[in-house]
Amino acid sequence: MPHPDLIVVGAGIVGAACAAEAAAAGLSVEVLDSGFAGGGTTAAAMGHVVVMDDSEAQLALTALSRRLWTELASELPASCEDERTGTLWIAADEDEIELVRRKAAVHRARGIAVEELDAAALRDAEPMLREGLAGALRVPDDRVVYPPNAARWLLERAEARDAVRREREPVAAIGDRRVETASGTRHAGAVVNAAGAAAAALTPGLPVAPRKGHLVITDRYPGFCRHQLVELGYLKSAHGRSSESVAFNLQPRRTGQMLLGSSREFVGLDARINRPLRARMIGRALQYAPAIARLSAIRTWVGFRPATPDNLPLVGRWETVPGLWIAAGHEGLGVTTALGTARLLVDALLGRTSEIDPSPYSPMRAFAPGGHW
Amino acid sequence: MTSGRVRLRLNGRSTEAEAGVTVAAALANAGMAGCRISASGEVRAPLCAMGVCWECRVTVDGEPHVRACMTVVRDGMEVETLAAPRASRRTPDDAVGNVEPISCDVAVVGGGPAGVAAACRAAESGARVVLLDEGPAPGGQIYRRRSGEAAPEAFASWLDRLNRSGASVVRGAAVYDAFASTPPGGWRLSARADERVLALAAARVVLATGARERFLPFPGWTLPGVMGAAGAQALWKSGARLAGRVAVVAGTGPLLLAAAASLAKAGARLELVAEQARARSLARLAARLGASSPARLVEAAGYRASFIETPYLPGWWVAEARGRGTLEAVVLTDGERVVEVPCDLAAVGYGLVPNLELPVLLGCETRRGAAVVTGDQASSVPGIFCAGETCGVAGVEVAMAEGEIAGAAAAQAWRAGDTNSRRLVRVRDTGRRLALAMDRAFALRPELRGAASGDAIVCRCEDASFPAVARCAGAREAKLATRAGMGPCQGRVCGPALEFLFGWDSDTVRPPVQPATLGALAAADDAVAANGRKTSEESA
Numbered sequence: 001m002p003h004p005d006l007i008v009v010g011a012g013i014v015g016a017a018c019a020a021e022a023a024a025a026g027l028s029v030e031v032l033d034s035g036f037a038g039g040g041t042t043a044a045a046m047g048h049v050v051v052m053d054d055s056e057a058q059l060a061l062t063a064l065s066r067r068l069w070t071e072l073a074s075e076l077p078a079s080c081e082d083e084r085t086g087t088l089w090i091a092a093d094e095d096e097i098e099l100v101r102r103k104a105a106v107h108r109a110r111g112i113a114v115e116e117l118d119a120a121a122l123r124d125a126e127p128m129l130r131e132g133l134a135g136a137l138r139v140p141d142d143r144v145v146y147p148p149n150a151a152r153w154l155l156e157r158a159e160a161r162d163a164v165r166r167e168r169e170p171v172a173a174i175g176d177r178r179v180e181t182a183s184g185t186r187h188a189g190a191v192v193n194a195a196g197a198a199a200a201a202l203t204p205g206l207p208v209a210p211r212k213g214h215l216v217i218t219d220r221y222p223g224f225c226r227h228q229l230v231e232l233g234y235l236k237s238a239h240g241r242s243s244e245s246v247a248f249n250l251q252p253r254r255t256g257q258m259l260l261g262s263s264r265e266f267v268g269l270d271a272r273i274n275r276p277l278r279a280r281m282i283g284r285a286l287q288y289a290p291a292i293a294r295l296s297a298i299r300t301w302v303g304f305r306p307a308t309p310d311n312l313p314l315v316g317r318w319e320t321v322p323g324l325w326i327a328a329g330h331e332g333l334g335v336t337t338a339l340g341t342a343r344l345l346v347d348a349l350l351g352r353t354s355e356i357d358p359s360p361y362s363p364m365r366a367f368a369p370g371g372h373w
Numbered sequence: 374m375t376s377g378r379v380r381l382r383l384n385g386r387s388t389e390a391e392a393g394v395t396v397a398a399a400l401a402n403a404g405m406a407g408c409r410i411s412a413s414g415e416v417r418a419p420l421c422a423m424g425v426c427w428e429c430r431v432t433v434d435g436e437p438h439v440r441a442c443m444t445v446v447r448d449g450m451e452v453e454t455l456a457a458p459r460a461s462r463r464t465p466d467d468a469v470g471n472v473e474p475i476s477c478d479v480a481v482v483g484g485g486p487a488g489v490a491a492a493c494r495a496a497e498s499g500a501r502v503v504l505l506d507e508g509p510a511p512g513g514q515i516y517r518r519r520s521g522e523a524a525p526e527a528f529a530s531w532l533d534r535l536n537r538s539g540a541s542v543v544r545g546a547a548v549y550d551a552f553a554s555t556p557p558g559g560w561r562l563s564a565r566a567d568e569r570v571l572a573l574a575a576a577r578v579v580l581a582t583g584a585r586e587r588f589l590p591f592p593g594w595t596l597p598g599v600m601g602a603a604g605a606q607a608l609w610k611s612g613a614r615l616a617g618r619v620a621v622v623a624g625t626g627p628l629l630l631a632a633a634a635s636l637a638k639a640g641a642r643l644e645l646v647a648e649q650a651r652a653r654s655l656a657r658l659a660a661r662l663g664a665s666s667p668a669r670l671v672e673a674a675g676y677r678a679s680f681i682e683t684p685y686l687p688g689w690w691v692a693e694a695r696g697r698g699t700l701e702a703v704v705l706t707d708g709e710r711v712v713e714v715p716c717d718l719a720a721v722g723y724g725l726v727p728n729l730e731l732p733v734l735l736g737c738e739t740r741r742g743a744a745v746v747t748g749d750q751a752s753s754v755p756g757i758f759c760a761g762e763t764c765g766v767a768g769v770e771v772a773m774a775e776g777e778i779a780g781a782a783a784a785q786a787w788r789a790g791d792t793n794s795r796r797l798v799r800v801r802d803t804g805r806r807l808a809l810a811m812d813r814a815f816a817l818r819p820e821l822r823g824a825a826s827g828d829a830i831v832c833r834c835e836d837a838s839f840p841a842v843a844r845c846a847g848a849r850e851a852k853l854a855t856r857a858g859m860g861p862c863q864g865r866v867c868g869p870a871l872e873f874l875f876g877w878d879s880d881t882v883r884p885p886v887q888p889a890t891l892g893a894l895a896a897a898d899d900a901v902a903a904n905g906r907k908t909s910e911e912s913a
Contacts, residue, residue, distance in 0.1 A: 036850045148853040219438050224460050279898030293892030294461040298861045
């Protein structure tokens with residue numbers, strides 16, 4: 001049997017996107033997953049497709065990726081629950097209104113549509129929010145998708161171009177243009193480690209650590225809220241690297257369900273529900289949206305974001321192992337940035353020039369002079 | 374109390390209902406066939422009638438997603454059916470911060486026969502006991518009755534005993550979380566009872582969570598008029614009038630006889646009873662009962678006598694339900710012949726399965742769908758005891774005996790050598806052996822898997838279809854890909870069906886194991902956190 005051009009390890013949203021992009025570029029592709037497509041961190045993700053501007057590099061990758069999702073929107077089947085909900089970045093007080101202004105300027109400079117909402121306009125946009133909030137930045141083109149089915153659909157696209165999917169096929173090790181599985185060694189022209197939270201176990205030295213988060217989903221309340229709601233304080237709390245943190249993040253699903261996040265903690269792969277932290281998370285949300293108190297919560301779960309020290313993903317060649325490429329470490333933005341990641345990765349594999357500078361995402365940046373971890 | 378009447382508004386129209394009946398019964402009596410609109414737009418009506426399936430959700434006094442089968446009518450109540458759920462009209466504050474801390478020696482979850490017996494014995498042994506029961510009054514499904522109605526004679530003496538025992542009983546309490554105390558040494562239960570959130574601390578816990586009906590999908594089973602066999606019985610016990618309904622009873626197990634007897638007593642026109650087990654399995658079982666437990670045979674004969682003019686057909690099962698909007702006929706088959714029987718009520722249930730959410734959440738070992746216990750009903754987790762159907766479906770006598778044993782053991786007062794103790798153990802062990810024989814006699818035949826094929830809906834909460842689910846390789850994959858098991862029943866209906874159809878284990882149990890408001894989750898868990906902080910300060 002001829003070796004494929006590319007083996008993708010991991011059939012989460014990132015691996016699936018890489019497989020689809022590579023297959024579309026004419027490469028022969030094989031995708032391996034220890035479980036099933038979209039069953040890991042992807043299954044636990046919110047699926048918020050959002051432009052983020054913590055850094056220039058993050059803004060470039062999220063903006064590119066959101067554009068790619070928007071281009072796909074008309075093709076996504078109903079099971080992917082794609083919806084252009086927009087995002088409201090909520091300012092609790094006048095200090096945060098200053099953040100709205102700054103954020104608006106940054107977005108506009110990149111040609112990204114935004115609207116600044118004052119207190120009255122915010123009440124109009126989401127009447128269920130509490131009174132007294134100062135305003136918000138509305139990013140109308142942000143979207144929501146249902147991640148596990150988006151991953152499946154991307155894989156099906158790859159399969160339509162003859163990619164091969166092997167589920168329940170755990171990879172024990174990745175070597176020089178080969179992977180070791182229970183059924184033997186598989187060779188390829190190149191290997192991509194897209195194993196998400198498990199990526200570091202397969203490529204020692206990769207700076208990826210699981211960052212646990214909780215989500216709670218409610219029963220159906222159609223029309224309760226229309227936008228994905230995120231507190232501007234999120235920018236502060238989400239990226240603190242110390243212990244536990246929570247932030248208000250509420251998402252209306254296509255089904256009419258409300259999906260509530262978020263929490264962050266570094267506790268390894270302990271999948272138990274942290275009840276006090278979940279209580280803090282809900283408590284935080286109640287400060288913005290007291291009306292959610294009476295919504296019926298039907299399920300809680302946790303997921304493990306593959307976090308990196310500088311909050312940027314690791315995309316590109318891993319130079320210490322020949323033929324090994326990395327597409328991992330997407331933290332809480334894997335769904336958003338999967339498509340941009342895949343584009344950058346395949347550009348690099350084929351020696352094409354990318355439309356954004358790929359160097360900030362290079363997995364080798366840790367080892368560069370001045371590399372800061 | 375049961376003789377009075379209350380005034381309700383049903384979809385804006387004023388109407389009367391008998392006091393003490395459930396909203397589900399009142400709706401049925403008002404001739405309203407549907408409760409809610411499903412994810413794919415179908416009209417749905419009660420299936421289980423005992424709080425498990427969430428098909429009977431209606432809006433009550435502005436509160437959406439209320440189970441009609443678990444809610445007793447009140448004067449002035451406003452009920453809306455088939456309405457798009459909106460967020461509650463009530464102010465949010467009453468759902469937050471209203472936590473009631475309770476502490477006790479023994480918490481008993483479930484107010485059926487096992488739970489009541491456990492609470493009695495534990496309290497009589499001197500323990501401070503709290504019994505949490507989701508129903509409007511203790512008795513479980515077997516002694517279900519209208520609110521305020523006297524219990525049947527067989528159970529009334531137990532209720533007297535419960536009243537005298539000193540155990541405190543919380544009615545309408547849905548336990549949605551359970552976990553070990555921090556620091557270790559006891560257990561925490563979170564429950565919702567009306568507007569209250571209970572944060573219970575107990576040294577030991579008896580789980581008497583009972584069983585639910587097993588449903589197997591077949592085309593048309595989501596039509597209003599198709600119910601469980603136990604479900605139809607429960608709806609009648611809750612006050613629904615079934616006189617004049619044209620009924621078919623089908624499925625499997627001894628429960629079919631009891632359900633058919635109830636429907637006959639209720640005045641329904643019973644067309645036939647279809648038992649999927651083969652005649653020769655039943656004959657073998659009858660011989661076994663005749664030799665070892667003639668009383669059970671007499672009981673069965675008594676039920677049979679009450680619908681003696683109705684055919685009882687072993688080896689037949691439901692292949693399909695037909696109707697435009699509501700049930701008009703069922704199609705029955707024995708694998709070769711096919712008959713269509715016109716009816717407006719099909720009571721179809723495939724036996725009972727233990728409710729294991731709480732034992733699994735607490736880490737108790739389970740085997741073949743039941744909690745594993747030692748001779749004194751101790752689970753594999755120290756301090757947690759299980760009794761009754763939780764340990765495998767075996768009926769009321771076993772449940773009572775196990776409840777007594779568990780209650781005494783949880784109160785640390787179990788004396789294995791006593792005459793009375795030996796009697797309880799004998800009742801339990803004999804009953805458990807008999808239950809195994811029953812399980813064999815009523816084992817589900819493989820042809821029932823075929824009845825699910827076609828485009829039958831498998832998950833009624835999310836309307837996931839059989840073909841979509843069948844493309845997946847396991848329960849979790851099916852859940853993520855098709856939404857099967859993602860609804861408010863949390864897989865209680867489709868889980869056992871998927872296990873039978875595909876051999877799939879159910880997905881992980883996580884809290885809340887019952888829907889609970891976000892306010893309740895925040896408040897109860899925050900109380901736990903505060904208590905944890907206090908305790909660690911005290912010990913520091």
